Structure formats: C-alpha cells, structure tokens
Amino acid sequence: MDEYIAISINALVENAKIEFDVFLKSDVNGRSNYILFCRGNQQFSPERNEELLNRNAERLYISTKDIDKYLRYQEKNLKCIVEDSSKSSLQKSGVLYQVAKNLTQDVLDDPKSGQNIGRASTWVGNTITHIMQNENTFSSLFEVTSKDYQTYTHSINVSVIGLLFGKYLSLTPNELECLGTGLLLHDIGKSILPQDILNKDNNLTSKEFNIIKKHPKAGLDLLELMGDIDGLSLKVVIQHHENNDGTGYPYGIGGSDIHLFGHISRIVDAYDAMTSDRPFAAAMKPFATLSILKKENPLYFNEELLREFICFLGPKDQRNKCRIDDILSTTTSVAK
Ligand SMILES: [Fe+2]
C-alpha cells in the first residue's frame, strides 16, 4: 500500500515542472483518502495554483517513494523559493535546511564528485540571498538547525552560523560565498577516515587522535584535486583547527599566520560542536558555551573576533529553548 507524506501547501513553484504526483487528503468517516491533484511531469500553472488556493487545503501530500524526487525539485527551484515574497522566512529556511541535508550527505558519500561540490556552492549562494533579504533570517535559520551532531548537520550549522556572522562583520558577497562554501565543506576530509574512530566517544587514544588530525589536510587534498574551489574556501578547510596560540593542528600555526577565515571557522566550529548533542556530551546552552569559550580557552581563539562573536550571537541564539540546563561543568572541554 502506498504511504504518503505531507508537504507545505505552498511547496510548489509556479511555472516549474513538477516531477512527482501531488495529492490532496480527504478524511471520510475516520479514513484518509488521497486524491490526485496533479500528475508528475506537468507544469504547475498559475491557474492550478489559484485552484489550489481556492480549495483552502492545509497540506499537500506526496508518495513516500517520491521523497528523493521532491528534494531534487526543491534544490532545482531553490532560487525561486528563496526569492518568493509570498513565502515566509521560516518556510525558506526550512527548505534551505532540507536541501542542505540532502546535498551534504551526497557530498560526504561521494567527496570526489565535482558535481556535488557545485551543488554545495549553489546552495551557499541561495543561502546568502536569503540571509541578505531581512533580519528575520537569523531566528528562522536557527529554528530549523539540528542539534544532533553528525558531520553533515554540523557542516550545515557552521556554514549557516558563519554566514550570519560574516554578514555581521560586513564581509563582501564574494567573501561570504567563499566562507560559506569553505564551512559547508570544512570536514569533508572526515569522509575518508575510519567511521568507527569518528563515532567514538571522547576517550580517543593518541593514535586515534592523530588519525582525526589528518582530516583538514585530507579535505584540502580532496578539494584541490577538483581544481575550481576558491583559495579562501580552502583556508577554512585547512585552518579550522589551528589555535590562535599555535597549539592547534595540522601545522600549529598561530596569530596572524592564521587567515581571518581560519580564525572565524575555529570559533564557529567549536561553538556548534559544543551546542550540539555529541556521542560523549549533551548539547550545552549558547550562554554556557560562550562563557566557556571566553573564560576557559581564550588562547585558542582570536580575542577580538571572539568578542565580536559574543556580541553577535549572545542574545540571539534561539536554540536555547530546546537545550539542556546551563551547566558549567568542570568536565566540559572545547571541541578539539
Ligand atoms: Fe574539523
């Protein structure tokens, strides 16, 4: 028997071809019937959109077997969706996050695919358009981010937080594009490391930690092979674990030898890891995280940028609504 999943009532893009069947649901005597509204491979005309609005339906439905087609449709039409003034900031943020989940998983599954890398930079461009549109994007993007730490959700979160921070720092559109792409791909080198080490709790042996430390260089090598990634994006990939005091990895460089994007990514990377549920630590609230970054490990970070980051984020990260209680535990450590 077919199963169906609800999609937003305004998920369809006018004048774009729909590549999957779309259904409306009617409940009769406690039984749900799914009635075909639009067959796949048809253009969604303004008249059909009008018809849909007149029906006052709350949701549309697609077959669960068409979920992949639906995600690709959203990705293909992302620019139209982001620029559509009839959609709310939250709806746009939700679509951006869905699309990012799908494409980041594809990037990590097949890190040598130039096509996937191209999809990543297109996504960054659309996210920048969304962020530049209005101030609401900050809260709506934070609302849709996941707090479960997996490499792909972490990659999306740091890219989104980094882009918002970059906007706050008045970076140019081109710089934002390079920063966002670098952050989305910053841990791509992890895709070729043994997964059992990556998923292990915090008690890594020094041998295992040395393997983890290879991921920035592995990521750089992978992306350099593709040829067309901007050097600024590569700075993020290679320097996101370098500490301001020279105690980081892979090269142990510090201070002004680290590029601005390296400093930004070190802060954003640690912040997202600590505010997410990891295998060995529950998510911390934003305030506790910022306190730890500032008080306990100030030498890891560029002081001025950290101060800016706290001003930028302190009062705004809405994810604290669903976080565990603030515990400034002595066992807590900054993400390595
Ligand atoms: Fe990393």
Ligand SMILES: [Fe+2]
């Ligand atoms: Fe990371």
